[in-house]
Amino acid sequence: MIERYLEDFTVGQIFGSGRIVVEKEDIKAFAAKFDPQPFHLDEAAAHDTIFGGLAASGWHTAAMTMRLLVDSEIKPAGGIVGAGFDEFRWPRPVRPGDELRLESEVLDVRPSQSRPHQGLIKMRTTTLNQVDQPVQVMIANLVVLRRPGSSASAIQGRG
């Protein structure tokens, strides 16, 4: 496993991911624990709701996305640690049987002014279903450790 320091990320870099098939029973189990609403729990009850059928909780989609990120080749040194989000939305529902994968693009890389041993990368991660439709779009600011001994100017020069 390669761990990437801040200096190893560049704007425009793209990462893929593995895939997760979303099982109906997993949708219901997640919902029963964290989001017990009819459209996430039961096919018949879901039919007459805004979703028109069973759909995964958005938080389940977010959690599966995190699993794909952790298992991907992104591997920031110090872990995947979110400082906040510039954008976060679910353009369409995730249905039973959908197969999800990620496309992540680095949008910005910058050293911290106040914490010389770390920096931030801004990354857009789009979660796509098996017909390449986005089901989640998030732009996250991630805290990433700097390579020991590096200087701020070394990064800014790569801009």
Added chain:
Amino acid sequence: MIERYLEDFTVGQIFGSGRIVVEKEDIKAFAAKFDPQPFHLDEAAAHDTIFGGLAASGWHTAAMTMRLLVDSEIKPAGGIVGAGFDEFRWPRPVRPGDELRLESEVLDVRPSQSRPHQGLIKMRTTTLNQVDQPVQVMIANLVVLRRPGSSASAIQGRG
């Protein structure tokens, strides 16, 4: 259970919630499935990370927040359905034994121009720990059904 239509929400309205105690084993179980990183899985491994000790996955905090929202008195007609977020961040970690509760405030209420039977409310939900420190802040845009027979002007007049 009272269901609230768009017409029942007003700017400045505040909702509380029940409470959830975050058990150490729940932190580890959620992380094992969705966010298997050392600082969410193991006390010893977490010690030398950015969190300085075991912390819940942010997605676990988000999922517990959703459970508190669903169980609260907010009860929008048609369910709690997020269209997107204006803000979403985790100001500090959630630790084993923390007790979480919510404070939600309605920031905006508006009928949809294109879909006369529904509208949007903007709501800030702050997840607080047992010493009233925010651990998650989100501003969500929620799709809410309009009361059957109501008109757009009836809402706009409540401003």
